[in-house]
Amino acid sequence: MPELPEVEVVRTGLEPAVTGARVTGVEVVEPRSLRRHLAGALDFERRLTGRRLTGAVRRGKFLWLPVEPAAGEAPVAVLGHLGMSGQLLLRAPDAAPDRQLRVRITLEHPEHGDLVVAFADQRIFGSLALDRLVLTADGAPGGLGASSPLVPEHVAHIARDPLDPAFDDDGFVDRLMRRRTGLKRALLDQTLVSGIGNIYADEALWAARLHYAVPTGSLRKPAVRRLLAETRSVLERALADGGTSFDAQYVNVNGASGYFSQRLHAYGQQGKPCARCGTPIVREAFMNRSSHLCPRCQKVPTPR
DNA sequence: AGCGAGCCCTGCGCGC
DNA sequence: TGCGCGCAGGGCTCGC
Known part of the structure; x- marks a missing residue:
């Protein structure tokens, strides 16, 4: 959560x-x-x-x-x-x-x-x-x-997160590009970059217009940098809104909810129009959980 | 190295 | 009304 x-x-x-x-x-x-x-x-x-x-x-x-x-x-x-x-x-x-x-x-x-x-x-x-x-x-x-x-x-084995002043952007880009896995897996791997879970992984990928299964090794540096920038941006905006609350489960120390759920573009938005192109957002099973994406903005990578 | 399965749990909403 | 099922924001360990 x-x-x-x-x-x-x-x-x-x-x-x-x-x-x-x-x-x-x-x-x-x-x-x-x-x-x-x-x-x-x-x-x-x-x-x-x-x-x-x-x-x-x-x-x-x-x-x-x-x-x-x-x-x-x-x-x-x-x-x-x-x-x-x-x-x-x-x-x-x-x-x-x-x-x-x-x-x-x-x-x-x-x-x-x-x-x-x-x-x-x-x-x-x-x-x-x-x-x-x-x-x-x-x-x-x-x-x-x-x-x-x-x-x-x-x-100690957990990586720094994108809001940490000591986060190493270049190191992250290099390490992600050396991985041989899919983008969402990489974003969720707390030993590569920490703090991202299912909500913000889906939001970051939507913002970067990238499909969750895009192979990490297939991107060039500028694309990985953009993904990091979008990830950081969505985390910062969610923080400014007090976080994401779907119910009384997530609350701050005083028991109050955050408001970022109103600004989600992908997570939990299945059936609703993509804010960019109007295509309905879809939900797919992936990694024993749900992934939400725009099938038009976030194209399935072509296998080769 | 990467990945899936199993496990740790409670509670809610849904269809029947 | 009751019951079973699927689902939920995470992460650790194990075996292939």
């Missing part, structure tokens, strides 16, 4: 609330949400309680809250992934519990007082964990919002 713009909306919402705040309590309601924290829910609660958080950082669809380092301890962060249905919500301590509440973290902020970070998740594909921070391969900050070149161990 949440892709880069939605997760970035959550990050910017959390940042002022968690930066400088001290964890006064941790309650794991659903242990399965701690699946990625191998030492278990109790260990998570014990090790996090009492610690101070220093910010909110994002790379792709991963989000983490660095923990103020303790003497003699390796640096760690609270790592979160929303999966298909996860939410991070800011609540008052006395607020009624959210539906599908999985983890509850109470904070004491020097200026904002007591507040709760509630992790809600219908499908439990998302997770929280305490993860060790390791040095980034390129020496640049770990992600958007980071002040140091550190990244959680479980995120």
Whole structure:
């Protein structure tokens, strides 16, 4: 569900609330949400309680809250992934519990007082964990919002995303052209470029007028650069609109929806006229999910 | 290297 | 009204 713009909306919402705040309590309601924290829910609660958080950082669809380092301890962060249905919500301590509440973290902020970070998740594909921070391969900050070149161990293999100031455009173009696969597969490969999911892959391909099965090796550099520019553009516009919400599933930290669903040109638009040429958008099964495209603007690549 | 299948889950809308 | 089915924004691991 949440892709880069939605997760970035959550990050910017959390940042002022968690930066400088001290964890006064941790309650794991659903242990399965701690699946990625191998030492278990109790260990998570014990090790996090009492610690101070220093910010909110994002790379792709991963989000983490660095923990103020303790003497003699390796640096760690609270790592979160929303999966298909996860939410991070800011609540008052006395607020009624959210539906599908999985983890509850109470904070004491020097200026904002007591507040709760509630992790809600219908499908439990998302997770929280305490993860060790390791040095980034390129020496640049770990992600958007980071002040140091550190990244959680479980995120180290994920590529930077197109909104990261340290994203390497030339490196991306070269690596994509060396791949031997289709364009949409490449866009969805988080180790090549991160943050793009099914919605924004379809939107970026529609904007670039490229079919999802176009072989990565068949494009020339300028075409790949255009695809990257269109991808970045759609991510930025979605972020400006607060993300894509089809229902109450995706919301910001205050529970509010984003409005980009009104500006989608391909995803979920099957049967509606293409905004460029009027041809009805079609939906096709691809990679065990749906792909949406304009059959006229996005021609099937001719096999050879 | 690339790719498909299986798995981790809940809940909604639809057709019968 | 009830039931089964397909579908949903993600990602990890395994085996070919």
